[in-house]
Amino acid sequence: MSLLVYPLTQVILAVLIGLFLLKKDWPRSGKWLIFFATAWLYVCSSALFADFLMGSLEDYYRPKVMSVVPKAEAIVVLGGGTRGDTHWSSHGDLNHAADRMLHAADLYKNGKAPFILVSGGAGPGDRSEADIMEQILVTMGVPARAILKESNSRDTHENAVFSKVILDGKGVEKIHLVTSAWHMRRAVPLFAREGYEVIPAPTDYQRLVGTPAVPPFLPTVDDLARTTYALREYVGYLVYRYRGWL
Structure with missing residues (x-):
């Protein structure tokens, strides 16, 4: 699947374009693009957003105790x-x-x-x-x-x-x-x-029950990875629907 689905790739590209706009005398557009890229990276790296996305996928399929399987x-x-x-x-x-x-x-x-x-x-x-x-x-x-x-x-x-x-x-x-x-x-x-x-x-459920070591509004690499998996899964689902596999 394309690396463009990954939030980190999106942010890097947006920042590079923003820097290009700054040099081309479009400072306002460049600054706003860099600002939104930074904000998007922060959101994607927070447990609040990662848990929300993962929950929207995981809640379709709940676990069962082995005795009733x-x-x-x-x-x-x-x-x-x-x-x-x-x-x-x-x-x-x-x-x-x-x-x-x-x-x-x-x-x-x-x-x-x-x-x-x-x-x-x-x-x-x-x-x-x-x-x-x-x-x-x-x-x-x-x-x-x-x-x-x-x-x-x-x-x-x-x-x-x-x-x-x-x-x-x-x-x-x-x-x-x-x-x-x-x-x-x-x-x-x-x-x-x-x-x-x-x-x-x-x-492989991704939302922890206990209190995390890092407050959920602070960014972490693990939460960025979980957001990436979830976004990639949503895009994969849409691509498979488009190809007629689902």
Whole structure:
């Protein structure tokens, strides 16, 4: 997805244009553009705004206690929980969305499906995210024989299309779909469109219950990242609608 969706990219471009306008004898326009860019960066970096955006996505899909979660024929875990391999480490590096693997392992160990399909590709020459997720799940105690891999997808649409080939080969019709709660609104209809009965299994909720270390009106890098994820998800949803995938 275009980097122009990212607030930090937007602010950098706006400031550069503002500086250009200042040099071209349009000081008023340049100053206002720089002011609005700075204000936008502040807003996007605050927990108040990040929580608002994340809540607007997460509230569509609430969690359920394991005892009431029905059984399915497979657990499908979407990529996004790892950053890839790092120097000196034998495991891939995990990020905030690693909850996806934890939740999938929890579903499997509670007998909610007989196997897990991990879906996620990689750039040329890199180890696929599916391979990394398999390694992490085995470390969590999931037997390797219960893990299938889809290692070629590069986005959510391909997650659904490429996973269908594997799932259809197993005669699967009903799945638990594991991904971040804020991503679920886009992911569920993609798999439903492929003909599956989808049981949403949301995780990786982004709004904290306790009191944060930094007051919510002060900017932080973490809150800027959460805002970025949310804005990117909204744009992704609109793009997928435009392409007729949803």
